[in-house]
Amino acid sequence: MERVEVGFPSGSEQCAAWLYRPDGAPKPRPLVVMGHGLGANREMGLDRYARRFAAAGMAVLVFDYRHFGASQGTPRQLLNIARQRADWHAAIAFARTLRGIDATRIALWGTSFGGGHVLSVAPDDAYIAAVVAQVPFTSGLSSALAKGPISLVKVTTIAATDLLLGTLRRKPVGIRLAGRRGAAALMSAPDVPDGFRRLTDESETYEPKVAARVAFSALFDAPARRAKALKMPVLYALCDDDSVAPVKSALRAAERTKHAVVKRYPAKHFDIYFDEVFEKTVYDQTEFLVSVLRP
DSSP: OEEEEEEEEETTEEEEEEEEEOTTOOSSEEEEEEEOOTTOOTTTTHHHHHHHHHHTTOEEEEEOOTTSTTSOOSSTTOOOHHHHHHHHHHHHHHHTTSTTEEEEEEEEEEETHHHHHHHHHGGGOTTEEEEEEESOOOOHHHHHHHHOHHHHHHHHHHHHHIIIIIHHHTSOOEEEEEESTTSSEEEESTTHHHHHHHHHTTOSSOOSEEETTHHHHHHTOOGGGGGGGOOSOEEEEEETTOSSSOHHHHHHHHHTOTTEEEEEESSOGGGGGSHHHHHHHHHHHHHHHHHHTOO
8 A cells, every 4th residue: 555645726725635545456446535523634543544444445535624734725724614615525526537546436534523524515426435424523503512601602702703803804813622621612521632632643733723713604504404415325433422523413314314324332522533442433434435335
């Protein structure tokens, strides 16, 4: 397996990506497009999944959203939901141009906020063969209620400040991504700081804040609304003790998905990236992808 640095255009800017090509796999190969979650980049744990998928004979494209990681986009750390979903469409279009790739066997893999993106993007493309939504963000309202009222008020205040002042001075007002319960952070729960820190320690380009204005668009975003439009097989990988993306909301989305496979793990949101939970999860996901991406 080789991993090479590639890039593709999205809007007027370039997204940076890693392309994994499996050794000895027959051509044309299936390909998995992978994107991360809220304020994260490709260096934060995604290489582990990609190498497992490549070892099973699939090519993999792992990309950074614009404004994050190694991708272009100013101001930095601007988290715009519509732009990130446009990046997904651009990544899919780029994947279909790659030599040795079967354009009819492309799967989408998203985790956390990215899990919401793949649920929203996949119905727009009739040729997506499969979707993996790992601990997916399915309802902004459900995630906001899970934060508790103290954190919600703090986040709303900072987001309003960013909308008023950040847009006027063209320099976003930042908000922390992770904090304990009650903190002024987009993700706030007792297990969040330590769990998220394990991922951030793997990245040299990670920054702890994003433009706060995203809190309003995220609040009213609900990828679960598109569940009925998903016609391809969809694997939902869910953690029963998820404090960031409540499992009940994801289960309701799975119930409305025509070809849903649900895998549940007795774990917290960030446990899924590490140790025994990761091993079990990546085994289940690899088995699912190999089965649905057969020629």
